Amino acid sequence: MAYGKELAAAIKAASLAARLCRKVQKALLQSDVRSKHGRNKSPVTVADYGSQALVSFVLQQEFPGEFSLVAEEDSNDLRKDGGGEIVERITKLVNESLTSDGSYGVSLSSEDVLKAIDSGKSEGGSQGRHWVLDPIDGTKGFVRGDQYAVALALLDRGNVVLGVLACPNLPLTSISVAHPHSPNNEVGCLFFAEVGRGTYMQLLDGSSTVKVQVSAVENPEEASFFESYESAHSMHDLSSLIAQKLGVKAAPIRMDSQVKYGALSRGDGAIYLRFPRNGYREKIWDHAAGSIVVTGNTYLS
Ligand SMILES: Nc1ncnc2c1ncn2[C@@H]1O[C@H](COP(=O)(O)O)[C@@H](O)[C@H]1OP(=O)(O)O
Numbered sequence: 376m377a378y379g380k381e382l383a384a385a386i387k388a389a390s391l392a393a394r395l396c397r398k399v400q401k402a403l404l405q406s407d408v409r410s411k412h413g414r415n416k417s418p419v420t421v422a423d424y425g426s427q428a429l430v431s432f433v434l435q436q437e438f439p440g441e442f443s444l445v446a447e448e449d450s451n452d453l454r455k456d457g458g459g460e461i462v463e464r465i466t467k468l469v470n471e472s473l474t475s476d477g478s479y480g481v482s483l484s485s486e487d488v489l490k491a492i493d494s495g496k497s498e499g500g501s502q503g504r505h506w507v508l509d510p511i512d513g514t515k516g517f518v519r520g521d522q523y524a525v526a527l528a529l530l531d532r533g534n535v536v537l538g539v540l541a542c543p544n545l546p547l548t549s550i551s552v553a554h555p556h557s558p559n560n561e562v563g564c565l566f567f568a569e570v571g572r573g574t575y576m577q578l579l580d581g582s583s584t585v586k587v588q589v590s591a592v593e594n595p596e597e598a599s600f601f602e603s604y605e606s607a608h609s610m611h612d613l614s615s616l617i618a619q620k621l622g623v624k625a626a627p628i629r630m631d632s633q634v635k636y637g638a639l640s641r642g643d644g645a646i647y648l649r650f651p652r653n654g655y656r657e658k659i660w661d662h663a664a665g666s667i668v669v670t671g672n673t674y675l676s
Pocket residue numbers: 417447509511512513514515603604605607608609630631632633651652655661
């Protein structure tokens with residue numbers, strides 16, 4: 376495998392981060408949510424920071440020396456007055472996750488954690504290799520108790536060559552229009568794809584790996600489509616108009632985050648419609664991992 380070592384490290388990093396996120400989501404308190412950028416009120420939680428610190432730390436351990444990470448969060452708000460307590464909580468969470476895994480016999484200081492978060496400041500680019508991370512994609516879904524993903528990808532000379540999407544709340548079996556949230560369904564999937572090697576899904580503990588395929592449906596009348604849960608992120612009236620013009624009959628399945636790409640990659644639905652509002656700029660970490668998970672079987676070698 377051309378990127379076998381990188382893929383194994385990415386799966387490990389994303390799985391550890393997903394475990395941390397699960398724990399925080401379970402115990403979520405309003406005080407865990409900090410408002411980032413007052414203007415757009417995008418929420419950030421201790422889990423967003425903890426996830427980024429963990430992934431950054433694991434990748435740097437696995438690839439010392441040659442490391443570039445483009446990631447969503449930074450430590451600016453945490454370093455402000457009053458941030459100390461939250462940094463301590465993040466540090467504790469990160470250390471608990473590392474201890475539970477057992478592979479790294481270290482305990483990080485608060486400063487180590489802040490530095491790990493800030494290693495995600497690379498500008499990326501079309502030369503060399505760059506990791507791309509959204510530590511929690513769909514923070515709004517995470518805070519609501521719904522869907523979110525840890526999304527990690529690797530760019531090599533400007534191309535996405537591997538992607539991992541950990542989706543702690545996605546049911547293992549298909550979510551369709553008929554049963555979007557079946558109550559007894561076990562949850563927690565991880566999708567991974569490497570260029571030329573196809574897309575696979577496994578449980579978050581690494582077991583039960585299966586190859587997945589996108590939907591074979593070609594007739595829009597039989598297709599169902601995904602869109603954002605948040606109408607502020609994607610114009611629902613526009614997607615409904617387009618779905619109608621395409622002849623799609625099913626109601627939209629609304630879900631947060633790149634979990635939509637995971638669900639698409641295993642054929643739960645056939646179409647993803649996304650129309651961000653005027654002025655919003657999409658970021659590479661919001662699509663890099665999801666895009667290769669969906670297209671992973673396209674150019675099999
Ligand atoms: N105003 C916005 N328009 C579109 N996407 C947004 C907006 N604000 C945040 N996002 C990002 O949209 C993605 C989730 O959107 P959706 O659930 O609609 O697919 C996330 O990547 C989220 O970032 P974040 O990683 O901070 O959650």
